[in-house]
Amino acid sequence: MRLAVVLLALAAAALLSWPAVREARRLPEGADAWKRDYFAILPRDLARMMATGESRVIVVDTREDAEYADYHIPFALRIPVRDIPGADLRDLKKADLVICYCVKDLRGFEAARLLQQRGVANAGLIDGFGIYAWESAGLPVAGIYSGLTDEEAMKRIRESLR
Amino acid sequence: MNARRLLALSAAITILGVPLTIFWARLEASPSFYLGDGFPPGQASYVMMRPAGHLAYCLLFLQIVLGLHGKRLARWMGLETLLPLHRALGFSTLGIMALHPLLFALASSLRTGKNKLWETFLPDPSAYYWAFYFFLGAIALYGTALAVAAAVWGPRWAPRAWRWIHGVNYLCLPVAWFHCRGTGNEVRDQPLEDVYGVMALAVVVMLGWRLRQAWKGSFGPPAGSPASPAPTA
Numbered sequence: 001m002r003l004a005v006v007l008l009a010l011a012a013a014a015l016l017s018w019p020a021v022r023e024a025r026r027l028p029e030g031a032d033a034w035k036r037d038y039f040a041i042l043p044r045d046l047a048r049m050m051a052t053g054e055s056r057v058i059v060v061d062t063r064e065d066a067e068y069a070d071y072h073i074p075f076a077l078r079i080p081v082r083d084i085p086g087a088d089l090r091d092l093k094k095a096d097l098v099i100c101y102c103v104k105d106l107r108g109f110e111a112a113r114l115l116q117q118r119g120v121a122n123a124g125l126i127d128g129f130g131i132y133a134w135e136s137a138g139l140p141v142a143g144i145y146s147g148l149t150d151e152e153a154m155k156r157i158r159e160s161l162r
Numbered sequence: 163m164n165a166r167r168l169l170a171l172s173a174a175i176t177i178l179g180v181p182l183t184i185f186w187a188r189l190e191a192s193p194s195f196y197l198g199d200g201f202p203p204g205q206a207s208y209v210m211m212r213p214a215g216h217l218a219y220c221l222l223f224l225q226i227v228l229g230l231h232g233k234r235l236a237r238w239m240g241l242e243t244l245l246p247l248h249r250a251l252g253f254s255t256l257g258i259m260a261l262h263p264l265l266f267a268l269a270s271s272l273r274t275g276k277n278k279l280w281e282t283f284l285p286d287p288s289a290y291y292w293a294f295y296f297f298l299g300a301i302a303l304y305g306t307a308l309a310v311a312a313a314v315w316g317p318r319w320a321p322r323a324w325r326w327i328h329g330v331n332y333l334c335l336p337v338a339w340f341h342c343r344g345t346g347n348e349v350r351d352q353p354l355e356d357v358y359g360v361m362a363l364a365v366v367v368m369l370g371w372r373l374r375q376a377w378k379g380s381f382g383p384p385a386g387s388p389a390s391p392a393p394t395a
Contacts, residue, residue, distance in 0.1 A: 085188075
């Protein structure tokens with residue numbers, strides 16, 4: 001019985017680790033292969049599209065309430081990954097571009113994948129990943145940390161793009 | 163195998179299998195997707211980290227139940243002892259519990275290109291939203307490691323105290339519950355939200371009962387006094 005338990009645990013660990021080891025081994029060559037199927041937009045290009053309204057862009061924040069309240073991309077819609085199956089996606093399907101994000105886009109990618117499966121063809125991620133990439137590009141965030149509202153943060157984006 | 167052992171095995175498989183099944187159903191991805199290359203670096207590690215967490219939580223629950231009720235269960239199942247199973251399950255649980263943050267550290271490192279190992283295993287609870295819940299997970303992991311160490315070396319080095327140190331493991335599941343409530347995805351949705359909560363609550367109740375038994379054993383009325391229970395044959 002002891003041996004069976006230990007062998008089962010080792011088998012479970014091996015099964016769980018196998019995809020992780022495979023993906024580590026295929027890097028760095030395969031790092032950008034996901035861009036074949038998903039949009040990848042640079043933070044400044046996304047900010048310009050949002051500020052000018054040249055395309056209908058919807059930004060989806062997949063993080064939790066507390067994270068969103070702390071800081072978020074201005075006017076981002078909050079839809080956690082677990083709520084996507086039951087969410088009303090009609091507006092998202094009409095958008096030119098739907099960009100999902102979280103901190104490093106671990107959740108963001110799952111959201112983009114689920115949205116694509118549900119007919120939101122133009123789902124993608126921030127190139128550079130997540131709100132980290134947005135902040136690293138020097139773009140303002142709204143929320144408690146910055147003290148800015150969505151409108152104030154968007155105004156700063158417009159000023160920075162002039 | 164007799165019917166009771168079959169029932170116990172079925173219960174264990176159900177406890178382990180149901181959360182994993184729910185996780186897989188919610189993932190809505192084919193089994194081979196995360197073996198390909200159609201996802202950003204670190205994504206496969208992140209996705210595999212989640213069932214490792216479910217497995218770790220359920221194994222910890224089973225291990226605590228074995229620890230608290232092992233003798234009763236052994237008698238019920240017609241076995242002499244379940245101690246070898248408890249020991250094997252203890253090491254296995256610790257291994258899977260360690261795999262969960264290891265996969266997350268790999269996911270973060272591959273995604274950001276920076277080494278996230280120390281940040282994951284030694285989180286600063288005040289750093290940011292997630293860090294506090296990572297800190298709780300670290301407490302559960304290190305508490306379990308301490309419990310295993312106490313069982314392995316305690317009887318020799320601390321023959322009186324090792325059981326109390328080993329009992330720290332009972333607190334690891336409620337702490338792990340707060341961790342997964344703060345960090346999990348499918349755990350913050352039904353039915354896992356209630357199922358995992360009931361498991362954590364059951365452990366707290368069992369622990370309270372056990373402490374009461376230990377208190378009565380240490381401080382109850384002396385044998386033979388009118389207040390003490392009548393001796394059994």
